[in-house]
Amino acid sequence: MIVVKNLRYKYPKGKDYVVNGISFEIREGEIFGFLGPSGAGKSTTQKILIKLLPGFAGEIAYQGRALSSYTDEFYQDIGVSFEMPISFSKLTALENLQFFQRLYRRTVDLEPLLKRVGLWDERHKKAGEYSKGMKIRLNFVRALLNDPKFLFLDEPTNGVDPANARIMKDMILEFKQRGGTVFLTSHIMGDVDELCDRVAFIAEGRLREEGSPRDLKLKYGKRTVKVEYRENGELHTQLFPMEEIKTPPFFRLLQEKEIETLHSGETTLEEIFIKVTGVKLRD
Ligand SMILES: Nc1ncnc2c1ncn2[C@@H]1O[C@H](COP(=O)(O)OP(=O)(O)O)[C@@H](O)[C@H]1O
Numbered sequence: 001m002i003v004v005k006n007l008r009y010k011y012p013k014g015k016d017y018v019v020n021g022i023s024f025e026i027r028e029g030e031i032f033g034f035l036g037p038s039g040a041g042k043s044t045t046q047k048i049l050i051k052l053l054p055g056f057a058g059e060i061a062y063q064g065r066a067l068s069s070y071t072d073e074f075y076q077d078i079g080v081s082f083e084m085p086i087s088f089s090k091l092t093a094l095e096n097l098q099f100f101q102r103l104y105r106r107t108v109d110l111e112p113l114l115k116r117v118g119l120w121d122e123r124h125k126k127a128g129e130y131s132k133g134m135k136i137r138l139n140f141v142r143a144l145l146n147d148p149k150f151l152f153l154d155e156p157t158n159g160v161d162p163a164n165a166r167i168m169k170d171m172i173l174e175f176k177q178r179g180g181t182v183f184l185t186s187h188i189m190g191d192v193d194e195l196c197d198r199v200a201f202i203a204e205g206r207l208r209e210e211g212s213p214r215d216l217k218l219k220y221g222k223r224t225v226k227v228e229y230r231e232n233g234e235l236h237t238q239l240f241p242m243e244e245i246k247t248p249p250f251f252r253l254l255q256e257k258e259i260e261t262l263h264s265g266e267t268t269l270e271e272i273f274i275k276v277t278g279v280k281l282r283d
């Protein structure tokens with residue numbers, strides 16, 4: 001769907017490349033997670049991919065055609081939510097959406113979308129009077145109102161309460177089930193783990209690692225099984241290489257001891273994040 005080759009970008013006034021030679025591919029119908037610490041170049045990359053920042057080096061192709069060969073028609077097919085939600089603060093939420101609806105040939109019914117994100121009853125309130133979480137949800141609805149084929153979501157659930165984040169994540173998954181493709185940036189690893197088919201980790205403008213969450217967890221995890229058991233009231237831990245779980249010592253332990261926990265040693269995306277980017281997560 002999208003193929004990016006050796007992408008480099010420097011802001012007109014900046015002196016360093018903030019995106020420094022990254023290559024990746026987003027396949028049709030997948031949720032592709034673009035992860036990395038603050039300042040890594042995620043939002044910049046998203047802006048380049050949606051044709052907002054010209055003057056990049058490298059190649060970007062959509063469905064086999066160079067991004068630069070697309071006219072503004074391109075915007076009919078994509079939905080975008082930016083890191084900072086933007087809306088006309090003096091218009092109501094509904095008026096905001098109606099304004100954007102006029103820019104598109106194809107639009108969807110707003111009522112079910114607004115109801116879903118819990119904003120229907122407050123649709124006549126001015127967007128400027130919305131809370132941060134409400135603004136984010138309003139922007140999310142705007143990203144969906146042209147029935148896009150492709151969604152670009154920059155930290156979509158950041159600043160949203162858990163119940164609403166759950167609803168948004170379900171909507172993202174449903175979008176994918178209908179055949180949509182998603183580019184998602186985030187540093188909330190739980191969300192990423194749940195949503196993304198494949199992820200790429202970037203740091204300092206470079207791609208550090210790429211793969212499905214499952215494959216990465218296997219790659220970075222230890223192939224071990226940890227058994228915790230209690231004996232004479234005391235807790236003991238024993239570690240087995242995965243290859244040994246079919247051998248008598250492992251069976252004996254399971255049969256003879258009072259097992260409390262049993263864990264295989266996959267790592268978490270959060271640990272991988274720290275390992276490959278060298279940066280600790282804030283949340
Ligand atoms: N408009 C801009 N002009 C100059 N530098 C910018 C601009 N926007 C972002 N940057 C710089 O580019 C780098 C990458 O930023 P960004 O893409 O926003 O990172 P991320 O989204 O991963 O946190 C940062 O060092 C940031 O300061």
Ligand SMILES: [Mg+2]
Pocket residue numbers: 042043044083154
């Ligand atoms: Mg960003």
